[in-house]
Amino acid sequence: MSKYVLPVSVFGTVIGCAVLVKNHVTGGRCPSKAKLNGKTVIITGANTGIGKETARELAQRGGRIIMGCRDMEKCEAAAKEIRGNTLNPHVYACHLDLASMKSIREFAERIKEKEQRVDVLINNAGVMRCPAWKTEDGFDMQFGVNHLGHFLLTNLLLDRLKESAPSRVINLASLAHLVGKMDFEDLNWESRKFDTKQAYCQSKLANVLFTREMAKRLQGTGVTVNAVHPGVVSTELGRHTGLHQSQFSNTVLSPLFSLLVKNPELGAQPSIYLAVAEELEGVTGRYYDVLTEKEPAPQAMDEEAARRLWEISSKLVGLKEDQGQSSNSCHADLPALSQQTHGQNPGPVVGTVES
Numbered sequence: 001m002s003k004y005v006l007p008v009s010v011f012g013t014v015i016g017c018a019v020l021v022k023n024h025v026t027g028g029r030c031p032s033k034a035k036l037n038g039k040t041v042i043i044t045g046a047n048t049g050i051g052k053e054t055a056r057e058l059a060q061r062g063g064r065i066i067m068g069c070r071d072m073e074k075c076e077a078a079a080k081e082i083r084g085n086t087l088n089p090h091v092y093a094c095h096l097d098l099a100s101m102k103s104i105r106e107f108a109e110r111i112k113e114k115e116q117r118v119d120v121l122i123n124n125a126g127v128m129r130c131p132a133w134k135t136e137d138g139f140d141m142q143f144g145v146n147h148l149g150h151f152l153l154t155n156l157l158l159d160r161l162k163e164s165a166p167s168r169v170i171n172l173a174s175l176a177h178l179v180g181k182m183d184f185e186d187l188n189w190e191s192r193k194f195d196t197k198q199a200y201c202q203s204k205l206a207n208v209l210f211t212r213e214m215a216k217r218l219q220g221t222g223v224t225v226n227a228v229h230p231g232v233v234s235t236e237l238g239r240h241t242g243l244h245q246s247q248f249s250n251t252v253l254s255p256l257f258s259l260l261v262k263n264p265e266l267g268a269q270p271s272i273y274l275a276v277a278e279e280l281e282g283v284t285g286r287y288y289d290v291l292t293e294k295e296p297a298p299q300a301m302d303e304e305a306a307r308r309l310w311e312i313s314s315k316l317v318g319l320k321e322d323q324g325q326s327s328n329s330c331h332a333d334l335p336a337l338s339q340q341t342h343g344q345n346p347g348p349v350v351g352t353v354e355s
């Protein structure tokens, strides 16, 4: 017998078992069957990965879904696919580039103009371990898109969220926040050597700090804010990492990795759970590891850091200057939603989710 037979069969058995049990050990499905009829849900970065599968299932549950994406071709294609799959015609593609404050303001203006309510906002879009790129406004790309962009978007949509209360904001954080550190002297990596891994971890720590501070500021408004780590999911998130950059990685390691981690449909279950679960009504300021509430890292519990991040973020995105003023950044030539948004008036709905 060849000396390779035993190790190869052990390796094969281990991989086979891992594939069979991975979906169970990595979380499972949202237990709630709640419907979303009459509810409007905004999902950022919904053209692929976790965001797209979240959009698909929430559309299946009857929600009016607005997919905010930077690439309209991909967004239109995903929206069309979801409308076809779910037979829900109210799935819309809308331009949103979180690396551009102008685009975020235009998107928010358009939502306020066209939508009577925003029941759920899922801040899902993310970029991981990209080179030392800057956003249009000069912020570090990972801090700018993952934190500042969503910080500005959420604040601009706050009036609609409050008017639609009880309503929910869900921030896609990550287990990576555990090793994140906030460098308040250099949030945008201008004076220290750029470390793309740490930049991602810092941005994900910022997601948790933002969640906790916003929940505190929104007490009594009926708007809840929670953060979630979706688990390890096979998506395009690793596109800037070594795993996607060599022939060997693409043809051998990537498919192997995909077999061992959750698919995007299961990866979307934590976001879906936070969006619809009846038992989470009124629950706010929490961190979920997949479907289970957990205490985040000690640095994410630092209230002074959360307050400081809020203050700095407000200044960086120019939020304070906006307060009490209506923005004039929405022009007549804004990109149109992929379908007409009128013709459907969901009317007032009692409760965040309907079962």
Ligand SMILES: NC(=O)c1ccc[n+]([C@@H]2O[C@H](COP(=O)([O-])OP(=O)(O)OC[C@H]3O[C@@H](n4cnc5c(N)ncnc54)[C@H](OP(=O)(O)O)[C@@H]3O)[C@@H](O)[C@H]2O)c1
Binding pocket: 044, 045, 046, 047, 048, 049, 050, 051, 068, 069, 070, 071, 074, 096, 097, 098, 099, 100, 123, 124, 125, 126, 127, 128, 145, 172, 173, 174, 175, 229, 230, 231, 232, 233, 234, 235, 236, 237, 238
């Ligand atoms: N996958 C995981 O294992 C994992 C683990 C922990 C946390 N997360 C978090 O889960 C979220 C979703 O990630 P994913 O795994 O689904 O990744 P993904 O497949 O790469 O999807 C990310 C989405 O974000 C969009 N995006 C990136 N930059 C944007 C910008 N400037 N403006 C608007 N949209 C932008 C992407 O659009 P394009 O397609 O146009 O680039 C894409 O739609 C992220 O916040 C991520 O940090 C994921």
